Amino acid sequence: MIAFSWRQFRTQALIGAAGLVVLGVILLITGPHLVSIYDTALAQCRASGGASSDCNNPVVSTYSKLQVLASALVLIVPVLIGMFWGAPLIARELETGTFRLAWTQSVSRMRWLLVKLGLVGLASAAVGGLLSLMVTWWYSPIDKVTANRFSPASFGLHGFVPAGYALFAFALGATTGLLFRRTLPAMAVTLVGFIVARFVVAGWIRPHFMTPVTKSFGIDPNGAVGFSASPGGSLQFMAGPPNVPNALVVSDSVVNNADQSPSAAFLQKACPGLNQPPPDIRGSQAHAAVTANGQRAFQQCITTISTKYHQVVTYQPGSRFWAFQTYETLLFVALSAALAGFCVWWVRRRLS
Amino acid sequence: MSWVLDAQGLGKRYGRRWALKDCDLQIPSGHVVGLVGPNGAGKTTLLHLAVGLLTPTAGTVTVLGRPPAADPAQLARVGFVAQDTPTYARLSIEDHLRFGGQMNPGWDDALARQRIAELDLDLDQTAGSLSGGQRAQLALTLAVAKRPELLVLDEPVASLDPLARREFLQRLMEFVADGGVSVVLSSHLVADLERVCDYLIVLVDSRLQVAGEVDDLLASHRRLVGPRRDPASLPSGQEVIEESHTDRQSTLLVRCDGPVLDPAWTVEELSLEDIVLAYMGNASTARRARQKMEVVS
Numbered sequence: 001m002i003a004f005s006w007r008q009f010r011t012q013a014l015i016g017a018a019g020l021v022v023l024g025v026i027l028l029i030t031g032p033h034l035v036s037i038y039d040t041a042l043a044q045c046r047a048s049g050g051a052s053s054d055c056n057n058p059v060v061s062t063y064s065k066l067q068v069l070a071s072a073l074v075l076i077v078p079v080l081i082g083m084f085w086g087a088p089l090i091a092r093e094l095e096t097g098t099f100r101l102a103w104t105q106s107v108s109r110m111r112w113l114l115v116k117l118g119l120v121g122l123a124s125a126a127v128g129g130l131l132s133l134m135v136t137w138w139y140s141p142i143d144k145v146t147a148n149r150f151s152p153a154s155f156g157l158h159g160f161v162p163a164g165y166a167l168f169a170f171a172l173g174a175t176t177g178l179l180f181r182r183t184l185p186a187m188a189v190t191l192v193g194f195i196v197a198r199f200v201v202a203g204w205i206r207p208h209f210m211t212p213v214t215k216s217f218g219i220d221p222n223g224a225v226g227f228s229a230s231p232g233g234s235l236q237f238m239a240g241p242p243n244v245p246n247a248l249v250v251s252d253s254v255v256n257n258a259d260q261s262p263s264a265a266f267l268q269k270a271c272p273g274l275n276q277p278p279p280d281i282r283g284s285q286a287h288a289a290v291t292a293n294g295q296r297a298f299q300q301c302i303t304t305i306s307t308k309y310h311q312v313v314t315y316q317p318g319s320r321f322w323a324f325q326t327y328e329t330l331l332f333v334a335l336s337a338a339l340a341g342f343c344v345w346w347v348r349r350r351l352s
Numbered sequence: 353m354s355w356v357l358d359a360q361g362l363g364k365r366y367g368r369r370w371a372l373k374d375c376d377l378q379i380p381s382g383h384v385v386g387l388v389g390p391n392g393a394g395k396t397t398l399l400h401l402a403v404g405l406l407t408p409t410a411g412t413v414t415v416l417g418r419p420p421a422a423d424p425a426q427l428a429r430v431g432f433v434a435q436d437t438p439t440y441a442r443l444s445i446e447d448h449l450r451f452g453g454q455m456n457p458g459w460d461d462a463l464a465r466q467r468i469a470e471l472d473l474d475l476d477q478t479a480g481s482l483s484g485g486q487r488a489q490l491a492l493t494l495a496v497a498k499r500p501e502l503l504v505l506d507e508p509v510a511s512l513d514p515l516a517r518r519e520f521l522q523r524l525m526e527f528v529a530d531g532g533v534s535v536v537l538s539s540h541l542v543a544d545l546e547r548v549c550d551y552l553i554v555l556v557d558s559r560l561q562v563a564g565e566v567d568d569l570l571a572s573h574r575r576l577v578g579p580r581r582d583p584a585s586l587p588s589g590q591e592v593i594e595e596s597h598t599d600r601q602s603t604l605l606v607r608c609d610g611p612v613l614d615p616a617w618t619v620e621e622l623s624l625e626d627i628v629l630a631y632m633g634n635a636s637t638a639r640r641a642r643q644k645m646e647v648v649s
Contacts, residue, residue: 004451007443097438101491103421104403105455106428106498352407 038141078165086173087186128166147245164332171336219306246318271301361411371397386545387538389555431500437491441480456498464497485516505537594630
């Protein structure tokens with residue numbers, strides 16, 4: 001049974017393996033160059049006192065097309081596996097009637113199903129995982145300077161969690177193929193279902209894997225701050241992104257010691273010039289004077305706010321990255337196992 | 353008595369429609385059994401129940417004394433060729449033979465390869481490139497090389513041209529002649545079955561109409577032609593299957609336990625096809641009557 005499942009899967013497996021090898025070679029050739037840029041160009045730039053964002057540039061901008069390609073592959077390969085390995089796995093046998101041939105050999109149909117799911121499922125996880133680990137290794141110099149590995153765009157494209165995605169996409173494809181009994185609709189549903197699952201987990205479930213850390217930051221008057229005004233005219237104060245590298249920020253707010261946000265009345269009082277129509281100015285000198293006055297007033301206003309208020313941030317620190325990778329992988333493995341269990345039940349009860 | 357197939361009150365329902373209903377059937381071993389009936393009569397359902405592809409909604413069925421497809425050992429005892437003889441289109445004949453070997457502990461590889469050689473087929477050819485007749489032969493090879501005790505074939509020749517039909521049935525008979533295997537094959541054409549079967553089952557409208565050895569069926573069915581008369585007045589051993597009347601004459605097709613002694617009748621022997629058609633006609637008359645009653649009530 002295993003030998004025959006392998007025979008059926010062989011061509012697809014070889015295509016997958018060839019793709020991995022080609023990408024692996026490209027990454028192996030270019031990876032060391034990226035590391036050397038990180039080691040030399042960045043160090044030189046920092047030593048000569050360049051601004052950090054300028055110094056990051058050579059690293060971040062090297063092989064920019066390959067960066068996009070590698071990320072795109074890690075993003076879409078799992079769903080491609082679901083559509084092209086998962087969806088036809090059972091659907092094609094049902095479509096063409098070969099399941100009647102397979103189920104009347106001297107092998108129970110449970111064994112038939114479990115061997116198929118097991119073999120191609122393992123291959124799916126292996127391809128998703130290997131691809132991601134290769135890309136993660138290649139990306140490591142870039143990740144060091146961008147320090148943003150918990151961002152939605154980075155977390156799911158690094159580490160071993162794509163192995164879980166690929167396994168889940170495969171199981172989803174196999175299950176929908178079994179339900180629809182036709183490959184094409186199963187592929188479409190797999191595509192949509194996988195995207196929905198990824199979004200839901202990334203947006204609503206991942207931030208709650210562990211209790212987030214809460215930390216207060218003073219407001220830096222020279223940092224990025226701003227105001228927003230709603231159409232009704234009430235003012236709100238906003239502080240810029242907190243300086244916690246690699247973190248997954250769950251929430252951040254500006255409050256005083258009593259845990260209250262700055263009220264519109266307070267802001268109006270601290271910053272009387274805000275939310276007023278600009279003065280009527282004629283002439284460049286007058287313009288410069290008004291601008292200087294405005295800046296001074298603004299500085300004063302921010303300083304007033306920063307003495308009474310601070311920024312409270314809840315976040316998952318970057319040190320939890322691998323723990324979160326493990327949790328999310330386990331979550332997708334559990335989902336895959338549930339789908340496989342459903343397939344077993346369906347084949348036993350409904351397809352007879 | 354060991355039955356090849358023993359069905360008691362067997363039924364299968366899809367939604368509200370019964371594909372097979374109240375089927376009581378016992379087939380003794382050692383026969384080539386023809387299952388005949390019009391399209392949609394429930395032949396495939398009965399065969400799928402027998403090989404374990406379906407589970408019954410009502411009643412029970414055992415094959416060779418055990419529930420169908422109960423375990424790999426039971427699966428090994430029954431060979432099956434499904435309708436339209438499915439094979440893996442992208443795999444070669446060689447792959448199919450390996451498939452048979454890997455999936456069946458009792459696989460007779462020499463037999464399989466000999467059959468393929470006799471058919472003059474190239475082992476590297478993919479199943480998708482075979483003609484309908486060749487594909488059917490490949491499917492038959494897979495089924496017989498697992499050396500089953502019972503071979504079940506669902507409309508194996510339906511899609512074949514007359515020549516391929518004859519060759520297929522010929523190969524099948526060669527295999528049957530070799531050793532004590534029982535065969536059940538279905539067709540909607542009596543002509544296909546007449547040559548090869550010694551046991552016949554007629555299934556119409558999801559219901560079993562008649563089952564028995566061909567010789568017995570031929571011996572027990574007669575056409576009676578004589579002066580017009582009410583069929584109800586026949587002796588108790590004679591059951592009317594089909595009747596037609598003119599003003600003065602009655603023609604009855606009857607099943608009778610013994611010889612017809614009434615000298616008023618001209619007694620004619622029947623062909624198998626006559627008998628099968630009579631049962632089919634009988635069933636459709638009954639269906640029309642049922643439908644009429646439903647409309648009235």
